[in-house]
Amino acid sequence: MAAYVLVTGGAGYIGAHACKALSKAGYVPVCFDNLSTGWKQAVKYGPLEEGDLADRARLDAVFAQYKPIAVMHFAALSLVGESMSNPAKYWSQNVNNALNLIEAAIASECKNFVFSSTCATYGDQDGVVLDEDTPQRPINAYGGSKRAIEDMLRDFGASHGLNSVIFRYFNVAGADPDGEVGEQHVPETHLIPLMLDAIDGKRPALTVFGSDYPTPDGTCVRDYVHVSDLVDAHVLGLRWLEHDKGNAVFCLGSGKGFSVREVIDASRAVTNRDVPIIEGERRAGDAACLVSGSRRALSDLGWAPQRSDMATMIADAWRWHQAPEYEY
Numbered sequence: 001m002a003a004y005v006l007v008t009g010g011a012g013y014i015g016a017h018a019c020k021a022l023s024k025a026g027y028v029p030v031c032f033d034n035l036s037t038g039w040k041q042a043v044k045y046g047p048l049e050e051g052d053l054a055d056r057a058r059l060d061a062v063f064a065q066y067k068p069i070a071v072m073h074f075a076a077l078s079l080v081g082e083s084m085s086n087p088a089k090y091w092s093q094n095v096n097n098a099l100n101l102i103e104a105a106i107a108s109e110c111k112n113f114v115f116s117s118t119c120a121t122y123g124d125q126d127g128v129v130l131d132e133d134t135p136q137r138p139i140n141a142y143g144g145s146k147r148a149i150e151d152m153l154r155d156f157g158a159s160h161g162l163n164s165v166i167f168r169y170f171n172v173a174g175a176d177p178d179g180e181v182g183e184q185h186v187p188e189t190h191l192i193p194l195m196l197d198a199i200d201g202k203r204p205a206l207t208v209f210g211s212d213y214p215t216p217d218g219t220c221v222r223d224y225v226h227v228s229d230l231v232d233a234h235v236l237g238l239r240w241l242e243h244d245k246g247n248a249v250f251c252l253g254s255g256k257g258f259s260v261r262e263v264i265d266a267s268r269a270v271t272n273r274d275v276p277i278i279e280g281e282r283r284a285g286d287a288a289c290l291v292s293g294s295r296r297a298l299s300d301l302g303w304a305p306q307r308s309d310m311a312t313m314i315a316d317a318w319r320w321h322q323a324p325e326y327e328y
């Protein structure tokens with residue numbers, strides 16, 4: 001019998017890459033997505049079940065139909081800036097939808113849950129290299145809502161035996177090296193795709209959000225991971241759940257920080273084109289520096305990132321960006 005995995009947000013950037021990785025590993029990804037920010041054309045590796053996580057009856061029907069062995073929960077609102085201007089949206093949708101999903105999973109005896117959490121749960125920690133044991137002090141509603149879901153998973157682990165792997169992502173970049181799926185958001189808010197738009201004239205310029213941070217060149221420092229490496233960790237996390245059970249947290253970063261200016265310089269080198277930039281104000285909710293190691297994922301899951309060097313991530317993103325499929 002097919003081993004189905006319910007992938008919420010499977011039509012989005014990371015979810016679609018995860019569906020490909022699951023399919024390559026022998027699972028059948030069932031994409032559950034309301035297509036509010038995802039793309040039907042990105043669902044290529046298993047069935048699409050259109051639905052909203054707020055709709056418990058719809059969720060129950062999908063669990064009953066496929067009897068998935070696990071859930072991978074990607075679907076969420078994820079814009080830091082928006083979460084600062086409209087925190088109610090983040091607290092209500094992200095948290096309530098996750099609760100609905102967890103309850104539906106438990107009701108259908110699906111006890112394995114992989115959750116996409118974020119380094120935004122740490123807040124601003126002044127140059128500390130973050131790891132799984134660093135205290136979480138979110139400074140925006142996006143990070144706060146994700147931390148609440150982490151707490152929820154631990155509580156349901158204790159009360160109902162729900163096994164969970166929580167991945168705290170750092171900045172995800174790049175695209176499938178085979179060019180089958182890639183990154184496309186509307187609206188786009190992420191540094192690398194916006195920069196590629198500025199490079200090829202789709203936008204007039206990239207605005208650098210703040211040059212007065214306490215970092216070496218004054219711009220924010222982030223730790224970037226290739227999306228294909230990131231989703232490989234999810235398959236390893238799923239295997240861990242199938243064999244080990246329990247509740248675990250893993251940070252997924254490359255261990256190296258890049259400032260906004262360093263990312264711009266790397267893009268100039270990879271694309272051999274100029275990046276028109278505008279010096280702008282700080283963006284609300286941004287931490288100065290978010291960098292992590294991935295020691296636990298490397299040792300406990302045997303994770304071995306292959307493509308998470310900056311030049312490869314930009315080259316893969318650039319190839320996708322220039323491909324005809326770029327417009328989903």
Ligand code: UDP
Pocket residue numbers: 080171189190191192194206207208209210220221222260283286
């Ligand atoms: N950034 C920027 N200009 C942009 C978009 C992002 O300077 O148009 C900066 C942003 O302030 C942050 C970094 O680039 O320091 C990465 O931002 P992104 O939105 O890609 O990811 P986040 O760190 O918010 O998850």
